[in-house]
Amino acid sequence: MMTIAIGLALALVIGLTLGLFGGGGSTLTVPIFVYVLGFEPKLAIAMSFPVVGATSLIGAIGNWRAGNIRLTNALLFGLVTMTGAYGGARASRLLDGREQLFILGVVMAVAAVMMMRSARQEDHAPSASAGASMVLYVVGIAVGALTGTIGIGGGFLLVPALVGFGKVPMREAVGTSLLVIAMNCVSGFAGQRDTQDIPWLFVCSFSAAAIVGILIGARISGRVHARTLKRGFAVLLLVIAVLVLWQNHAKL
Secondary structure (H helix, E strand, C coil): CHHHHHHHHHHHHHHHHHHHHCCCHHHHHHHHHHHHCCCCHHHHHHHHHHHHHHHHHHHHHHHHHCCCCCHHHHHHHHHHHHHHHHHHHHHHHHCCHHHHHHHHHHHHHHHHHHHHHHHHCCCCCCCCCCCHHHHHHHHHHHHHHHHHHHCCCCHHHHHHHHHHCCCCCHHHHHHHHHHHHHHHHHHHHHHCCCCCCCCHHHHHHHHHHHHHHHHHHHHHCCCCCHHHHHHHHHHHHHHHHHHHHHHHHCCC
């Protein structure tokens, strides 16, 4: 009972970070399922899709109402990432669960570094460059493939890509990325359709806690100093990434 309570509290943290930053928090979902709640890696990845997808969708709806989603960008970019997510999910059948966790550890470390870097600089879109749209869609395919393979949302990559290559203002990039993440998760879950015995009651409870978190995060996002929070969360991600890599390196 205590383990479940801890898991739900961590679900709140996942939602909170998604609401504040538009990404990063979803990378914690699979490690929580595996190392805190004791689920098998492949099942944990399949479970992460409805959790991250539902939470991101609720966050996206709130941002849409506030005028912080560029719907055309989200739909076009989302269709590209959904292709990658479905392909990644189908290809993940070739990987052992421990190999997927190792990849997840690497991705978490990258997310930590990117979040730390973003905390050190002003959030603004750089000047346009030739081929920016093509780079954006390449990033979309890659993020989608990672989503399908290891069950992450990919917001830590989507937000910088939308700002840097899509010329989307930061606040709108956060909202747009949440809708893209939700689309990714639908496609990734469709690609994981062979997975059986998903504990839907628990998944719904975990999702509900994460949704509460994202609503709180969205409400307070304009009132907190995001840089300090990003630094602290980046350190947390990096520590967990090291633990995941250490745990699975010896088993590969």
